[in-house]
Amino acid sequence: MNRAAVLSSLLAIFIVATTPLFAKEVVIVTSFPKELFETYKKAFEAKNPGTKVIINSKQTNAGVTYIRETKTRPEADIFWVSAPDAFQTLKADGLLDKYSPPKEIMSRIPAKIGTFPIHDPDGSYFGFAVSGYGLMWNKNYMQAHKLPAPKEWVDLANSRYYGHTVISAPSRSGTTHLTVEVILQAYGWDKGWALLLNSGGNMGAITERSFGVPEAVNSGQYGIGVVIDFFGLSAIASGQPVDFAYPSLTSVVPASVGIVKGGPNPESAKAFVNYLLGEAGQMVLFSPEIARLPVIPELYAKGPKNYPNPFTMKLGGLDFNNRLSSGRRDVVNSLYDHIITFRHRELKEAWGTIYRAEEAIARGKGKDLAQARNLVAEARKLASQAPINDKKASDKDVVGAFKSKSGLKAELETEWEKLARANYAKAKELAEKAAGLAR
Amino acid sequence: MAALLALLVLFILYPVVRVLWVSLSDEEGKLTLLHFANFFRRPLFREALWNSLLSGVLVVLFGSLMAVPLAYFSVRYEFRGKILLQTLATLPLVIPPFVGAVALQLILGRSGMVNLLLMRWFDWSVPFMEGLTGVVLVQTLHFFPFIMLNTAVSLSNIDPSMEEMAQNMGCRGLRLFGRITLPLMLPGYIAGSLLTFIRVIDDLGTPLMLNYKNLLAPQAYLRITTIGIDDVDGYVICVILVILSLVSLAAARKYLGLAEYATVQRGAVAARPVHGRKRFLVLLFCGLVLGISLLPHMGIFLLSFSKVWSFSILPATYTLDNYTEILFRVPHFVRNTLLYTILAAGLDVILGAAIAFLLLRSRIWGRNLLDAIATLPLAIPGVVLAVGYLRVFHGWDFPGAGAPLTSTWFILVIAYTMRRLPYTVRASYAALQQVHVSLEESAQNLGANRLKTFYKVTLPLITGGLVAGGLIAFITSSVELSSTIMLVPRFELGPISYGIYVYMQSAALGRGAGAALGVVAILLVSLGTYLTHRVFGGRAGSAFRV
Amino acid sequence: MPAAEIRLEKISKRYGDLWAVREITLHIKRGEFYTFLGPSGCGKSTLLRTIAGFVSPDEGTVYLDGAPVNHIPPWERDVGMVFQNYALWPHLSVFENVAFGLRERKIPRDEIQRQVQQALEQVGLQGTERRRPSQLSGGQQQRVALARTLVIQPRALLLDEPLSNLDAKLRAEMRIELLKLQRDLGITTIYVTHDQEEALALSTRIAVMESGRVVQEGEPREIYEQPREKFVAEFVGKSNLFIGTVARAGDGIIEVKTEEGLTIRAAFSSPLLPGAAGKKVLLNIRPEAIDLLAPGEEAARLNRIAGKVAALAYQGSFVEYEIEAGGRPIKANVINPKGKRLFQRGEEVAAVFDPKDVALVS
Structure with missing residues (x-):
């Protein structure tokens, strides 16, 4: 010793x-x-x-x-x-x-x-x-892929950006979570999730680190990233071929x-x-x-010219409910993870199939086009559906489950995941059928 | 023995149990298995478990296809550039965190060098880095040296007459390899494959950098580090990872225990020169494997001189600023790394040799416990160990320092030492396994006591294994990230990996400076490896032989 | 069993500055038991490994049955080798070790079974099939190694100091067994050893090697009784060497004056060349040819050297004496000492021997 x-x-x-x-x-x-x-x-x-x-x-x-x-x-x-x-x-x-x-x-x-x-x-x-949240894009990338610059959150759900966008998971980044909340509060729970699911299906990647997003855009791995403004602004300042814009409905x-x-x-x-x-x-x-x-x-x-001023900016015009947001934060984050982040492959496939079916319908002359349209609409619905409503998301027991060690959280998460899996598989199936009909 | 055990319990077992207890207790702090039952009930976790096992097996499989020929060539053939091969082959282990990811994306990613070229020439691209395929690809390139290094050690320990005899009986080539060489080098090969398997299922960096999350390790990490949620599932997964690793270890050991592999050394098989077509093929294979596995390093190198590199085959503008930043403005990262990793590797070698010796040569009670604890760090995510350290050592002042251990840099050395201890234990164990007891007994017979025998006879014989293990400890510590981030007490005490992390957060200083630090890390490690080869190469073959 | 004829022509092998084997030419006949005898480092193992194909000679050619085989790799030479350390594969059972070569030759399964059984019986190891080599004793391992090699019916058997790891008694036993086995099978065998007794006992012919050269080749008796070089005389058996000058050459007998001033008469069947007188010669007298007498005792033998007993060792079947005479030691082995007088240390004695027991080395 x-x-x-x-x-x-x-x-x-x-x-x-x-x-x-x-x-x-x-x-x-x-x-x-x-x-x-x-x-x-x-x-x-x-x-x-x-x-x-x-x-x-x-x-x-x-x-x-x-x-x-x-x-x-x-x-x-x-x-x-x-x-x-x-x-x-x-x-x-x-x-x-x-x-x-x-x-x-x-x-x-x-x-x-x-x-x-x-x-x-x-x-x-x-x-x-x-800091405001916004969209950052790589100009070289957009040019090479012949894509127009995005302007609004809804653009992220546009099929032309399929596979070109990147975001960090809200559970990993407080600022992404706030963006998600802004969308949910601005568009309402159901339409909000529809937008999130659709844009989620468009994402090329969902990163774990928030600076993984500017990194991916700066290096041109992906074209468009959902980022906080200083990532975009300082990247522009350091000479990266990128641009940044606040959507009209932004969160600061x-x-x-x-x-x-x-x-x-x-x-x-x-x-x-x-x-x-x-x-x-x-x-x-x-x-x-x-x-x-x-x-x-x-x-x-006293600041530099053309410096963004959030006090004069049009900030979405929505009355942001901070209590609502922080109250259901864990639920929203976990929901996003279990139906988007962890099921990203299935979600992406579902949306990819839907887009292909829609293209086929647009080009198609088959007599079953109407039926195909119905099928796609059904598929879209399935791939845009949140497993719970907003009341449940703020439910005391549900919120409490994320703070305790009881088994309820595991049950909820399992349920969401299963539902998401089933929905996306079904959506894919329907879209494939629709594409078949349109051919 | 008691002191060793106490040391390991204090720095490995206790902190980890303190953290993982969460997974076994309910809200009143009573023991429960509910969380484990839930784990197996959830499709997400079952999927993650399956994916982890699958990736582990696949990486070992593909890694073997690369590593075993390389090991064979480097041990059995004599050709120019062999030391270079042995040095370069350790480099894949040193993919610095974050920049390694970015650099590899710049080369193999969807808008990386290779795919941009493919698109330009053939209007076609290959999703190298997508999904589980990408994870397996990157992990194979990253971890195959584990198999190679260990196999090489075993291979050079095979008595030459074993193979000559088989040749004499009419056996040759691949068949000879399959029937004689392979079975005889199994101890090292299995040790290497096991390390690889365990590291793969425990690997966090690769899946995260590829944004693939349906594996156990990232699931655990995401759950433990998500703000505000004390998610018990994360710790459950950690426990499952620990169990998986221990089970595979035990299985391998049982298998190896069945066979008697100790040989009285009669010199290694002489490396023979290769000529002509064969030489060309050997060099081609080595070149290809190394070329591919060093792609991240090439990327890091380019990135470190680049100012802007975006959606282009090569950087658009170049600069030296990144090096000015890390060498003159903030030189302490490099200095700290050297200090911490050399200390940690040194401690690891001492502890590893002592533990392996007790395991193989003593019958003391508790040696299996010692073994189990010394193996644990392989399976424990760095985050868990780090949190455990904060929890255990934060409360009391370290005697004489006037501050808790956690506010000094020595906590990093301890963390590195403990996290890399399994490597030196395994390496010493494999080396010692091949030293016949009679060599030691004859020394004792000549009047040397146990300690002296160890020092005079055993130690020189296992030096190769020890050096190889120490080298791996040094190499992997120098890019250790997960526990570093948690434990660095202040900016000035951070090592390179921490520096890279800090730079990677900054869009302005950016990836370039991080890459420059990465280059320094790679250079340090290659210099260390090369010197080891030179120093030990003359006396006892190369560091990975003997 | 097929038996090959092996010819070596001007084989040379260098390792750096060192000649391991230098211009060796040998002819080993079918069915011979041929031994490379020499101290360690004389090149005997290198030569054996050259025949097996593990060493490729820098110069010279190895012929098997008249065909040059330099370019043929070890696995196609079909010459069975037994290594000094047996080289039993630890990961295979005894059965699998023995069956190895048969499997390489794509022999049918049941045939393998039969031949392995037979081979193990041949070496007296039936019943050990399922054991691992590490579970066998040294002698058993040796037999497995032998069985493993013999089972493939090689054209020649190469043995590299196969008995050196056994204890003395076992070695003697195995020697006899080996001898019987080889004579029964009639297989051409090359045996490498540094043990002259083994060499003399087993071989039909011996090549004594030193520093990469063959210094003398011949049948065991020839090697022992008529060594043609000092090295051979000294290395094979015990010897008393005398350097001297021929003083008188007469009818079948020469008289040599040694450096020590002793006079030794030696008999030769062939008359010495005229003018032998004054020539320098090296004489060898084997200890067992020397008898000891008390100073006064008379004997019919022509050579008599007076000396003093310096040391003696009673060996049962003989007494080993060292006599000091003319300032040098003379070794004398008095055989079958039963009933004879034991001389004590310091006693004056006369060493007597017959001229026909004096060998002219050079």
Whole structure:
């Protein structure tokens, strides 16, 4: 056991020798890209000499897990990511500190952008920038495949884009989830899911990482991606042959910052939040490699020309129901996964068959065209159907199933999956039959 | 023994059990098998299970077709560029995360180099990277070196007279290979195939990068890391993965245990020169296999010098900025990687040799337990181990450090050491299996005690296996991602894989800088491999022989 | 069983700067038991492996039954080989080991069954078919190896130190068995060994090899009794070598003055060439040709050297003495010592031997 002692003291020496000690620190867990946190780190350290910014860059999910697992003795002061869900989760677990920043800062920021609230009403986290969701496309790709640029969400369901689009799964990306919710609330549950299922069937791929989407579009693997604006804007800025546009019905999402409860440096943490929300911090967002939208409306006058301004943009005009959205979030995400993401192959096949049948009908002269049309319509219906209605999605038991360890969740998911499988198989069969009739 | 066991329990078993307990308990914290029953009831999971098994078997099959000839050529034939072959053949294991994916897409993807060319010439494209086919293709290219390295070690341990005798009896060529060589090299081949199988069913990166999710590992990962949902299914899948791996291990061991393969070494079969047509075919085969399996590396290399590479056969514009960024602006990624992986590989070699020795040469109670625990990391997703570490080591200060282990970089070294331990244990085990006990007994007879015998006799004889195992530990640690992301305490302490992750998130700095880091990782690993060959090549054949 | 005639013509093989085998020409007749005898590193195994086809000679030709076979690979030469370590395949049972060559020859199943049984019976191993080689004793393994080779009825049998891994008693037993087996089968056999006793006991002819060359070829008696080189005299059996100058050459007898100043008379059937006097010669006297007498005792033998007993070892069937005479040791084996007097260490003795027991080596 002597060896163990030697080993551990050796270890200790290693560790002490490599752990720098600073008088003042602020430890930040963030999922933001390097250029963003590095710029802020430099700017903040310049403004607050003697305080060292320590960055712990983690994927959003890993960050949440990290904060949760270290809650007995938090090591981080600041949680700083895009996804609103992450903050809601941490807040629900009581892992975020409440804070009210000075009036002179808060007064310059409106409570809402369009109908989206910017800050947490309870002061657990604060939006410091907003980003809109939109469509990004690769110009080379579109030219090679002779495709027009998409404009609206509904374009994603157009058969001409079949296999050319890419999105990240809403369960993996808080911002995609918000887009899904915007669609569901704008078009209504049934029509919304029809659009999601149809566009889902069109997707060439559904990625796990949200930055897998811009990656796929930048490299030209796929033509069109559903992305958050800064992915598109900064890609344009760095010279990629891509373009970006907000659809008329867009969602904007605040990127937020929150103070970790019981963090080691609460004072520095507050200073950092104040800096982010203040004018100096906000102006940083305009730099081309960051390309996010400040939350102080008057700053846009000082920003670059033609910079998108969410406060003047037409933002869908729908009254976004945040409570509804966060209440059924787990259900919607799981539903999307089980009927679209995990059944992507079958869904894609079904829609492909439907499109081929429709083409055959358009060209066809057979006398059974009417019957073929009916069959395709039936197939479309099957391939556009959500397994549950919106009432069930907000049902207390259903929502609760996703928070508990009972078997109900497994049952629900199995049911959805089975239904989806059966529907898509049937749709494919019908479409094939229709194509046969039209020939 | 006790100390070893304690170490493994503390750093492997306990953290993992802490995490996986979730899957066996109900809401009141009581033991239940409900979640497992649910697993088998769900078509999605049954499908994932089937797909995982299928991909494992297919990868081993196709991988063998590539690896076994390569191993045979590199051990039995003498030709120029052999060291190059042995060095390059380890590189497929080092596909850096994320950039490897992007790079391979740029080459083989639906708008990749190959398909763009095919479309231009023939108006036709091949969906290399779609669905399960793509997963199997990429995994085969990625993991076949496991089979090759292990087979090569076994192959070079075969007594030459075994084959000569068969030739003397009129047996030759493929038949000789099938009837004599293959059965005799089975210990290494099976060890390699097993590693491959386990790694494949546990592989997360490939399916995720290809956006194929109906496999066990990605299902587990997606469920564990989805924000806000404490999904018990994820942990159930982890337990199932662990069980699958352990069962296949046990089966292989039972099979190998039936046969007596220890031989008193009488020198390896001399590598013979090849000439003419045969030489051409050998080189052609090696070139083809390596060429295909190094496509991602070629992509990474090109990408690291590219500024814009989008829907074109080659990058549109080139730059050196990516290297300026990672070598001068943020050099610590490279430094940290070297420090962590060399330490971890070193620890792995020591622990691996000690464990293998206890397993094969002692009758101490609990050695099978030791074996089982040392094998576990193969089957444990990195995320689970990392979460376990946070859960277990976060609470208390490490003696003398004044901070919890989890806030120091040493947690990464420990994680790498434990995650790669099975490789050195397996490698040492296979090497030791082929050292006849009489060699040790004669040393003991001459007055050397156990420790001295191990040090003076056994160790030199198994050095090849140890080095091979250590090398694999080093190689695979240097691109380890899943536990890294969770455990890096701060930006400055991140290794290369973490750096790549950080760059890949950034559209502005982007893939180029990540690819440049990837190139550095590949260079580091090839340099390490090459040096190992040089150092050990002179004394004891190459690193993968002996 | 078919028996081949093997001819080697000017076979040479180099490994780097080292000549493993150098310009060896040999002719092995049908049914012979031919031995390559020599110390390790003399090239005997290389030569054997050349015949088997595992080594391709740099120069020279191997003929099997008159046909050159250099270009024929090992698997088509049809010469059975038994390796020193037996090379039994650990993953195959005894039956499968023996059946291996038959399967290669596409023999029908039941025929294989029969022949393997027969071969195992031949070597006395019936009943071990299903065992693994590792479950057999060394002697049994040896027999399996032999059976495995013989069952394919090769044109020649090549044995590479097959008995060296056995203990002494077993070795002696196997030697006799091997001898009987070979004589019964009449198969051309080439035997490689460093054990001169084995070579003398088994062979019809022996080639003594040193540093890649054959230094003497001949029947066992010839090799033992008339070694033509110092190396052969020393390597095969024990010897007392004397260097000297011919002092007088007479009628069938020469008188040699040795370096030590001793005078030795040697008998030769063929008259020495005229002018032999003054010629330097090397003489060999085998220890068993020397008898010891007390100083006063008279004997009819012409050679008598006085000396002192330096060491003795009682061996049962003979007593091994080392006599010091003229400043050098002389080995004398007094056979069948029963009833004879044992000389003690330090005792004065006279070593006597007959001129016809003196061999002229060169």
